[in-house]
Amino acid sequence: MTAYRIKGVSLLGAEPADLFVRDGMISGAVADAETVDADGLVALPGLVDLHTHLREPGREDAETVETGSRAAAVGGYTAVCAMANTSPVADTAGVVEQVWRLGREAGLVDVQPIGAVTVGLAGKQLAELGAMATSAAGVRIFSDDGHCVADPRLMRRALEYVKAFDGIIAQHAEEPRLTEGAQMHEGEVSTRLGLTGWPAVAEEAIIARDVLLAEHVGSRLHVCHVSTAGSVEVLRHAKARGVRVTAEVTPHHLLLTDELATSYDPVFKVNPPLRTAADVAALRQALIDGVIDIVATDHAPHAVEDKECEWAYARPGMVGLETALPVVLSVLGEQWELIAERMSRTPARIAGLTGHGTDLAVGTPANLTLVDPSARRVVDPAGLTSRSRNTPYAGTTLPGRIVATFLRGEPTVLDGKAVK
Amino acid sequence: MIKHLRSAADLDAATATLILDTAGEMATLAGREVKKLPTLRGRTVVNLFYEDSTRTRISFEAAAKRLSADVINFSAKGSSVSKGESLKDTALTLQAMGADAVVIRHPASGAPHRLASWVDGSVVNAGDGTHEHPTQALLDAYTMRSRLGRIDGLNVAIVGDVLHSRVARSNVLLLATLGAKVTLVGPPTLIPVDIVAAMAGGPKVSYDLDSVLPDADVVMMLRVQTERMQDSYFPSAREYSRRYGLDVPRMRKLPSHAIVMHPGPMNRGMEIAPEVADSSRSTIVEQVANGVSARMAVLYLLLGGKA
Amino acid sequence: MAYPRADTHDDALPGKTILSGSDLQRVVDRIAHQILEKTSGATGTVLLGIPTRGVPLARRLAARIHAFEGIDIPIGSLDITLYRDDLRLHATRALGKTELPGDGIDGRRVILVDDVLFSGRTVRAALDALNDVGRPSSVQLAVLVDRGHRELPIRADYVGKNIPTSQAESVRVSLTEIDGGPDEVRLTGGAS
DSSP, X not given: OOOEEEEEEEETTSSOEEEEEETTEXXXXXXXXXXXXXXXXXXEEOEEEEEEOOOTTTOTTTOOHHHHHHHHHHTTEEEEEEOSOXXXXXXXXXXXXXXXXXXXXXXXXXXXXXXXXXXXXXXXXXXXXXXXXXXXXXXXXXOOTTSOOOOXXXXXXXXXXXGGGTOEEEEOOOOGGGGTTOOEESSHHHHHHTOOEEOHHHHHHHHHHHHHHHHHHTOOEEXXXXXXXXXXXXXXXXXXXXXXXEEEEOHHHHHOOGGGGGGOOGGGOOSSOOOOHHHHHHHHHHHHHTSSOEEOOOBOOOOGGGTSSOGGGSOOOBOXXXXXXXXXXXXXXXXXXXXXXXXXXXXXXXXXXXXXXOOOOTTSBOOEEEEEEEEEEEOOXXXXXXXXXXXXXXXOEEEEEEEEEEETTEXXXXXXXXXX | OOSOBSSGGGOOHHHHHHHHHHHHHHHGGGGSSSOOXXXXXXXXXXXXXXXXXXXXXXXXXXXXXXXXXXXXEEEOOOOSTTOOSOHHHHHHHHHHTTOSEEEEEESSTTHHHHHHTTOSSEEEEEEETTTBOHHHHHHHHHHHHHHHSOOTTOEEEEESOXXXXXXXXXXXXXXXXXXXXXXXXXXXXXXXXXXXXXXXXXXXXXXXXXXXXXGOSEEEEOOOOGGGGGGTSSSOHHHHHHHHOBOHHHHHTSOTTOEEEOOSOOOBTTTBOHHHHTSTTBOHHHHHHHHHHHHHHHHHHHHSSOO | OOOOOTTSOOOSSOOEEEEOHHHHHHHHHHHHHHHHHHTTTTTXXXXXXXXXXXXXXHHHHHHHHHHHHOOOOOEEEOOOGGGOXXXXXXXXXXXXXXXXXXXXXXXSEEEEEEEEESSSHHXXXXXXXXXXXXXXXXXXXXXEEEXXXXXXXXXXXXXXXXXXXXXXXXXXXXXXXXXXXXXXXXXXXXOO
């Protein structure tokens, strides 16, 4: 294996120094190392995404494990958790192992499959959670994401059942009866646009129920893509009571608001929907306070025809892997410690990915990314690495450029481009 | 001049007034032997209808034909599930056919906005989902002005299923632009959230029809679909009618000059009693006639000049 | 080409006065007399002004005819905007009023009244418009100013003043009823 000397890099904003990588690990000085000039760059532990849709199997026209892995690497990620709503659904050991194997073959990031909670995401019957947990994929997080596990009894059973193998239920919090036909956040803008509203309470009610259930049965709960100020209050309350709950927020919910729907361009259609400026402010504060533990992309690639249509007929979702760090930088500024905590260490800990989110100390796995914080970039959909183009940031100038990413000591990205 | 009419919010007071004045001139045509003008000769207007709406389609068709435009009716009814050709592909087809204007009726809110981004011609919204129906608001405003002589300062009550009504949204916006004071009346379940803040002019909201009637110059009754009661928006047609229907005793509470409007089609006996619909206060038949004049005015102002 | 109307021209150059207020009054009087003479006392005659300035001119002619002979000649207006052949060359125009006298124009002698006769296209449009609103027994044309440069085989029956102009010049008619200020006809532009 080639050894690398990452020259003059600032580790999490510290004074520039040389960082050596050898045999997949951070090492002491190496004499014959290949030099990567990192003048002006900041090193972060490789980012970890707890919420990625890779679309394979089933919608390879929108994304594959390989193309999604490449987009992740270009975005500074070294590990992603692949959501289960594929076709077929990742509700058996066979499917999660297939995804896991495809990730290994691509070799660009560690792809950790998430298993479905219920068979076919139908919310009726538990999937074989234990079989997925003990499969080669070693599934630890289970989610019906895209659908809420709405039946309270089934949710209770799921939370209880996964305790046997230290699993987590990641809930897509959306009371389905309150969101029938919903198209966007329910409020002034939905009223003006005549689009059926997705009320904040539909999320908050499920989170409130689930934290109480998790407390009751002593289980771990993870809340996907928290989007409202009310949800933050419920989570704050639950955490104060000692409930074992973690929560994520997406980059787009930290930056964008429902006003964008005024164009009726479905590139801004996402589930949960973009909320108000007050919600955005509350989510930002919660991320800083730690009420929200992590940033997760909810990277949701879609084929062109699923977005170039009427708003109501478009599929919800946005690509996010390649813009997540720039968006977070624009929101939090250069708070490298905080960014490492929210985008690498904590998600790695929640997902149980022990080789990721480490401190880049000598002897730890060399999973890291190098960022040029002074660069500014105008987002061009055509320039994305992902197979899909549905970014809500087209034409937006964002700070920060991911220059290089290393997975276990091997570069997956150099000079901003994927190595393979 | 504006290029598209997607929303009543596309119209400022001067433009809206110009359309109403123009509609007044167009209306004189109805009394003539020759009901045709050469104005839009050689121009092509496509009626692109994704919903059955014979009334609206023939109104636009008559308007375009009276201005001598070539009219192509393109009925593209189909549900989102069994969608055939996409709206974008249809738009490109119309573009290739040289459509100068596309009049679109569509079950999805915002479809005219999407269409406008794909065609060079003008787009006229003939009703999109639960969003807007701006030419209906124009013909309603025209009707109010011809009956009452003005719009500025009028008290207009819009009664019924505001939540699902594109007519209500367009009327709220246009009437605010023209200086009327709008009160939305209906059961709370059928009044959209945050409507006062959402809409320009800040309409008032009331849940009590009887208290609104004595000050109303105009009462506009909205169609209420009985299916709504399966969704628990109200308990029964009977209770709805009792609380929000306009019957003869209620009509007597109106000032003597007040008019009763309805965009049609009516549910007689549900939101409006037959005696009220057929009374001299009712403008329902005039509204239909005025629809052609208002749409002629819109087509002339969108297409009658340099593109 | 576009046909400039007398009411849509460049104000930049002051130009020179062709008709003063009193000249204009005399010219209107003369046309009124000519109408009486040529129409045997204006029987069965209707004056239709073409908006904008043809309308007050028709009104003035009717008033003078009344003053001279005590006859009340029916007047009206005929907007030609929707019949123009140059709509696509300009931004959309607001419409003027079309108001026919109560007894209509069928079987009458209609005298169209306009301020300036130039290319003749306005009159062509007026003839089309007239055709759609009734069937007069005959149609005549009265104009305050004929500035030449006809593009169609059209001539006026009554002309207040012939003014030789270049294409680049424009003729500005100001009437108190429309323009507020004193009556006046000016020739502007065409500095060469």
